[in-house]
Amino acid sequence: MDAAIEVADLRKTYRGRRTGEVRAVDGVSFRVERGEFFGILGPNGAGKTTTLEIVEGLRKPDSGTVRLLGRSPWPHSPELTGRLGVQLQASAFFEFLTAREQLETFAKLYGEGRERAMAMLDLVGLADSANVRAEKLSGGQKQRLSIACSLVGDPELVFLDEPTAALDPQARRNLWDLIRRINDEGRTVVLTTHYMEEAEALCDRVAIMDAGRIRATGSPAELIGSLDAPTRIAVAAGQLDADRAAALAGGDPVREEDGRVVFETRDPQKLLTELAADGALQGLSVRTANLEDVFLDVTGREWRE
Numbered sequence: 682m683d684a685a686i687e688v689a690d691l692r693k694t695y696r697g698r699r700t701g702e703v704r705a706v707d708g709v710s711f712r713v714e715r716g717e718f719f720g721i722l723g724p725n726g727a728g729k730t731t732t733l734e735i736v737e738g739l740r741k742p743d744s745g746t747v748r749l750l751g752r753s754p755w756p757h758s759p760e761l762t763g764r765l766g767v768q769l770q771a772s773a774f775f776e777f778l779t780a781r782e783q784l785e786t787f788a789k790l791y792g793e794g795r796e797r798a799m800a801m802l803d804l805v806g807l808a809d810s811a812n813v814r815a816e817k818l819s820g821g822q823k824q825r826l827s828i829a830c831s832l833v834g835d836p837e838l839v840f841l842d843e844p845t846a847a848l849d850p851q852a853r854r855n856l857w858d859l860i861r862r863i864n865d866e867g868r869t870v871v872l873t874t875h876y877m878e879e880a881e882a883l884c885d886r887v888a889i890m891d892a893g894r895i896r897a898t899g900s901p902a903e904l905i906g907s908l909d910a911p912t913r914i915a916v917a918a919g920q921l922d923a924d925r926a927a928a929l930a931g932g933d934p935v936r937e938e939d940g941r942v943v944f945e946t947r948d949p950q951k952l953l954t955e956l957a958a959d960g961a962l963q964g965l966s967v968r969t970a971n972l973e974d975v976f977l978d979v980t981g982r983e984w985r986e
């Protein structure tokens with residue numbers, strides 16, 4: 682079976698009078714299997730949206746090729762478009778339509794009826810707000826509505842561009858449940874995000890993008906595992922004198938910082954057992970490596986959201 686997406690060596694440069702040349706996408710290649718949950722993770726301006734728009738067939742690359750479900754998205758074919766779901770930015774809504782009217786409009790474009798529109802409102806948890814105008818919906822509700830619109834045609838492949846941007850952490854987590862379900866139903870999902878945690882929580886595989894290029898691809902666990910980074914274990918100072926801390930560290934780095942003793946270890950189980958035996962677990966925190974450390978490793982830059 683063809684892959685869901687095959688992208689080879691995409692390039693796109695924007696030329697503006699004020700901005701000069703911006704190489705937004707600079708040789709991007711990746712492959713997404715059917716049923717996969719694939720994430721493109723990168724800071725603002727990394728080139729995620731441009732890449733996604735090219736893959737969706739909304740923007741033409743300067744060079745490179747895209748195959749979606751075995752076909753080229755360019756020029757448009759109605760057959761292919763009907764198998765794709767693209768989440769539009771919430772700002773693309775018709776402000777004066779209610780949530781239900783909005784969705785019915787999209788349903789019609791896909792040759793679907795009112796029942797399908799209502800079913801989608803239900804699916805995204807907006808049935809109670811069916812008669813609320815789009816402009817009156819909260820940020821999270823607008824994102825839900827735009828996701829419902831992308832699902833109305835029962836797509837095999839769904840593209841979500843920063844679906845939880847500008848939401849508070851609770852609303853973001855609530856949306857994760859919905860997004861996970863879309864993938865659990867067997868649909869391939871491609872999502873862009875600049876939230877590390879989101880990529881780690883949702884994606885089977887992640888491409889880390891920076892300055893127009895993909896710097897690393899793999900499952901979050903693979904990417905983090907490949908770092909071979911130590912676990913940082915901190916406890917409140919005052920429970921251990923410096924000699925005892927050094928003895929427990931056994932040659933590994935240990936330092937005192939903001940009233941805490943901070944160890945870096947590759948054998949967290951041993952250290953935790955010894956700290957527990959010393960009765961020195963007050964104020965314990967354990968931090969393993971995460972995608973932020975991977976970003977630093979592959980780009981040489983600190984991650985800034």
Ligand SMILES: Nc1ncnc2c1ncn2[C@@H]1O[C@H](COP(=O)(O)OP(=O)(O)OP(=O)(O)O)[C@@H](O)[C@H]1O
Nearest residue numbers: 695697703705723724725726727728729730731732
């Ligand atoms: N239409 C455009 N004209 C000129 N420059 C553009 C255009 N769209 C994007 N850019 C520039 O191309 C680069 C990549 O932008 P893009 O929107 O693809 O990145 P992104 O990773 O999606 O970031 P964001 O999360 O901020 O949207 C940026 O430097 C951006 O300023």
